[in-house]
Amino acid sequence: MIRRAVRFLDQRSGTAPLIRKSLRYVFPDHWSFLLGEVALYSFLVLVVTGIYLTLFFEPSLASVTYHGSYAPLQGSEMSQAYRSTVDISLEVKAGLLIRQTHHWAADIFVASIVLHLLRIFFTGAFRKPRDLTYYIGLSMLLLALLEGYLGYSMVDDLLSGMGLAIGYAVAASIPFVGANLAALLWGGPFPGKHAFESRMYVAHVFVFPILIATLIAVHLLLVAARHHTQFAGRRATERKLVGMPMFPAYAPRSIGLALAVAAVLFLLGGLVQINPIWIWGPYHVADATNGAQPDWYLGWLIGALRLVPSFDVTIGSYTLVPNAFWGGAAFPLVVFLVLFLWPWGERRVTGDRGFHNLLDRPRDAPWRTAFGAALFTWVFLIFFAGAGDRLFVLFGLSYSLQIWIFRVLVVVAPAVALVVTKRVCDELRAGEAVGADRRAAEAEAASAAELTAARTLVPTSGEVRR
Amino acid sequence: VKRWLIAAVVLLLGKARRAARLPERERIVPRGRPDRGAELAVFWLLIAAAVCGVGFPVVYALDPPHQTQFLGLSLGLCLAFLAAACVVLANRLVVTEHLEEDYPVTEHPAEQEDLEQLVDESGDRFTRKRLIVVGAGAAGAALGVALLTPAASLGPVFDIEPFFRTPWRRGRLLVDENGRPFLADDVEEETFYTAFPQGADREQMGAPLVVVRLPKAELELPPERRGWAPDGIVAYSKICTHAGCAIALYRTPTFRPTQPRPALVCPCHYSTFDPARAGEVIFGPAGRALPQLPLAVDSTGHLRAAGNFSGAVGPSWWGVRNRRPHA
Numbered sequence: 077m078i079r080r081a082v083r084f085l086d087q088r089s090g091t092a093p094l095i096r097k098s099l100r101y102v103f104p105d106h107w108s109f110l111l112g113e114v115a116l117y118s119f120l121v122l123v124v125t126g127i128y129l130t131l132f133f134e135p136s137l138a139s140v141t142y143h144g145s146y147a148p149l150q151g152s153e154m155s156q157a158y159r160s161t162v163d164i165s166l167e168v169k170a171g172l173l174i175r176q177t178h179h180w181a182a183d184i185f186v187a188s189i190v191l192h193l194l195r196i197f198f199t200g201a202f203r204k205p206r207d208l209t210y211y212i213g214l215s216m217l218l219l220a221l222l223e224g225y226l227g228y229s230m231v232d233d234l235l236s237g238m239g240l241a242i243g244y245a246v247a248a249s250i251p252f253v254g255a256n257l258a259a260l261l262w263g264g265p266f267p268g269k270h271a272f273e274s275r276m277y278v279a280h281v282f283v284f285p286i287l288i289a290t291l292i293a294v295h296l297l298l299v300a301a302r303h304h305t306q307f308a309g310r311r312a313t314e315r316k317l318v319g320m321p322m323f324p325a326y327a328p329r330s331i332g333l334a335l336a337v338a339a340v341l342f343l344l345g346g347l348v349q350i351n352p353i354w355i356w357g358p359y360h361v362a363d364a365t366n367g368a369q370p371d372w373y374l375g376w377l378i379g380a381l382r383l384v385p386s387f388d389v390t391i392g393s394y395t396l397v398p399n400a401f402w403g404g405a406a407f408p409l410v411v412f413l414v415l416f417l418w419p420w421g422e423r424r425v426t427g428d429r430g431f432h433n434l435l436d437r438p439r440d441a442p443w444r445t446a447f448g449a450a451l452f453t454w455v456f457l458i459f460f461a462g463a464g465d466r467l468f469v470l471f472g473l474s475y476s477l478q479i480w481i482f483r484v485l486v487v488v489a490p491a492v493a494l495v496v497t498k499r500v501c502d503e504l505r506a507g508e509a510v511g512a513d514r515r516a517a518e519a520e521a522a523s524a525a526e527l528t529a530a531r532t533l534v535p536t537s538g539e540v541r542r
Numbered sequence: 543v544k545r546w547l548i549a550a551v552v553l554l555l556g557k558a559r560r561a562a563r564l565p566e567r568e569r570i571v572p573r574g575r576p577d578r579g580a581e582l583a584v585f586w587l588l589i590a591a592a593v594c595g596v597g598f599p600v601v602y603a604l605d606p607p608h609q610t611q612f613l614g615l616s617l618g619l620c621l622a623f624l625a626a627a628c629v630v631l632a633n634r635l636v637v638t639e640h641l642e643e644d645y646p647v648t649e650h651p652a653e654q655e656d657l658e659q660l661v662d663e664s665g666d667r668f669t670r671k672r673l674i675v676v677g678a679g680a681a682g683a684a685l686g687v688a689l690l691t692p693a694a695s696l697g698p699v700f701d702i703e704p705f706f707r708t709p710w711r712r713g714r715l716l717v718d719e720n721g722r723p724f725l726a727d728d729v730e731e732e733t734f735y736t737a738f739p740q741g742a743d744r745e746q747m748g749a750p751l752v753v754v755r756l757p758k759a760e761l762e763l764p765p766e767r768r769g770w771a772p773d774g775i776v777a778y779s780k781i782c783t784h785a786g787c788a789i790a791l792y793r794t795p796t797f798r799p800t801q802p803r804p805a806l807v808c809p810c811h812y813s814t815f816d817p818a819r820a821g822e823v824i825f826g827p828a829g830r831a832l833p834q835l836p837l838a839v840d841s842t843g844h845l846r847a848a849g850n851f852s853g854a855v856g857p858s859w860w861g862v863r864n865r866r867p868h869a
Contacts, residue, residue, distance in 0.1 A: 173610050242785040242810060245857030246785070248856075257699075258859070259699055265705050266856065267746070269697070302645075315645055319640065332626075332632060335622075343614055343622070361744065361747060362749070362780055364788035368809060368810065381785060381811045384827045386829055395829075398857065399858065400827075
């Protein structure tokens with residue numbers, strides 16, 4: 077049967093040699109190499125659950141009065157978009173499972189991309205010949221953030237409206253062109269035209285997914301073209317790749333991972349509530365709620381927006397840089413710019429333009445590791461500052477005091493992280509050098525002893541031999 | 543069902559074994575030892591997955607309470623058992639080889655040269671390349687602009703007039719969310735009210751107000767706004783000047799005795815404004831005071847607007863301080 081299927085395929089596509097080769101494609105094995113795969117499989121779950129949701133969601137801001145089964149909302153004025161999402165959650169059988177799984181998958185999609193990025197960064201996997209792969213990966217992270225934001229914004233519940241208001245303010249805060257850009261996107265001052273909902277919808281279900289899927293394809297093709305990186309080993313060198321073949325060894329492992337990712341996502345979707353929008357209620361421009369937090373992957377922007385002290389940069393009556401620009405636009409721009417420019421910068425500084433197939437251990441590139449630690453400490457602290465109101469509720473820490481502590485910490489802590497990480501890397505390497513010296517010395521001593529033993533013909537060398 | 547499944551599995555295994563025996567060629571995948579225990583484990587894991595999978599439509603049809611949880615459990619466990627089966631299969635039943643392979647060649651200098659030559663030679667007949675390049679650049683840029691032009695229809699890209707428009711004008715009645723007018727005497731201290739312009743669209747940033755009453759002695763408005771707060775009642779735009787959220791919190795000494803003065807707080811980034819001092823920022827990131835709306839009490843005791851806001855409403859942009867809004 078297999079022979080017939082293979083013959084059928086080969087005679088029509090001529091791909092038997094290609095398939096033969098790809099089945100024996102070699103995957104090096106390390107747990108950290110799975111993070112990108114987790115992102116890939118989360119994306120698949122997102123696509124499947126997302127298609128299901130589009131069959132019920134109505135992307136319209138037309139106003140309706142709610143007459144569904146959820147009593148607290150009876151008689152409320154709301155948009156079709158919000159009403160249909162409440163219905164998906166409470167009326168459509170299995171709708172809530174799919175909606176929550178979609179939301180969880182989005183959170184885990186971005187989380188696995190970020191962890192994958194950390195792995196790539198700290199092991200130097202972005203170096204030539206994989207810098208292009210790295211740029212595409214970063215672009216996908218950026219797209220994923222926007223895609224997630226659009227996804228929860230188009231529901232038009234109270235939290236999504238607040239998030240959109242902030243997004244609008246950040247767009248309008250761009251020096252010189254902000255207001256024009258915001259008017260263009262929204263169709264006028266906030267909340268804009270009703271068509272804005274359709275714009276978000278088509279971007280969320282069509283434009284961004286296609287962009288991400290295309291970039292995933294290119295990313296994977298580039299990975300396959302240059303093969304995987306690996307950590308140095310006895311047989312694993314810059315020229316030789318050691319690992320499992322795609323078939324039969326790797327395929328069941330990867331399929332198992334895909335199934336495990338899907339299992340976790342559906343279990344979360346069924347058992348752990350996320351974004352219960354019927355509780356938040358519909359959005360109106362005049363409404364807001366306390367204790368609002370965005371999805372985790374936008375927490376760093378909330379933190380940044382909250383930490384900036386009160387000022388607008390003005391020249392005469394012109395507002396050159398409105399406050400929201402710093403936290404909402406400049407901060408993420410700086411972070412992405414540093415990440416995008418890093419491979420180029422590292423090449424410039426180290427003068428290393430060679431090909432690299434072997435990964436660095438973080439300690440082997442102490443300056444990169446130290447700078448990376450500083451950068452991610454900075455981002456993480458700002459992320460954490462976005463949860464200051466929760467800390468106030470949980471522990472009663474004065475909010476304004478916290479803000480001042482964070483303002484100091486985000487300047488001091490990255491510097492500390494830089495120095496400490498550099499030191500730790502150096503110490504680790506020094507420790508290894510001592511260890512290596514000792515081993516070498518011991519080996520020498522052992523062989524010397526062996527030699528003496530052999531010379532004196534005393535048969536006790538079994539103990540000395542290593 | 544079970545018997546059938548076992549029969550099917552046995553049949554498949556038998557076939558696979560027979561097929562494996564047939565070819566006399568050199569093996570590609572090295573021979574491994576069979577592991578009957580692992581096979582049995584995989585089988586039972588697959589059966590468990592099948593049972594959980596069948597559970598999904600059953601739960602769907604029976605529609606029990608906590609349906610979402612049971613649906614998630616059945617589908618999630620089905621996938622989890624399948625994943626476990628794959629893991630056992632991969633670790634115990636499938637031959638795990640560690641192969642060596644050469645990394646692909648880093649580059650192809652000959653082909654690179656060919657490509658360069660190809661492009662070079664193709665342009666042999668051009669004598670004035672720069673002329674063509676200039677022309678192509680002009681055409682490309684013009685086409686790009688032409689193709690982008692329809693995007694301008696998305697919104698009033700060059701018209702910033704709407705940013706200064708609000709529904710408020712002299713004499714407009716303040717109403718609450720149910721459309722009832724506010725009687726000045728009903729407005730109490732230490733609480734805040736949301737007000738809208740009567741008969742106007744509420745879903746615009748210029749519409750909602752936050753109204754509070756303060757003891758007259760505490761008001762410290764600038765001299766030109768002295769008449770804006772009849773009986774100590776002040777009204778500000780409800781939209782935060784930082785990022786456009788609604789100012790939904792009023793901090794008054796009644797529940798926070800440690801705080802010195804009443805303050806309006808935006809829950810998004812905790813910009814805090816002083817309603818007694820013309821809405822100036824006392825904490826948080828906002829860079830502009832809240833726009834104040836002048837109030838008046840009419841002959842029937844109702845609150846009305848006495849003009850438009852002191853400044854443009856909503857978050858800051860480059861022209862936000864240029865002029866006052868209009869109706």
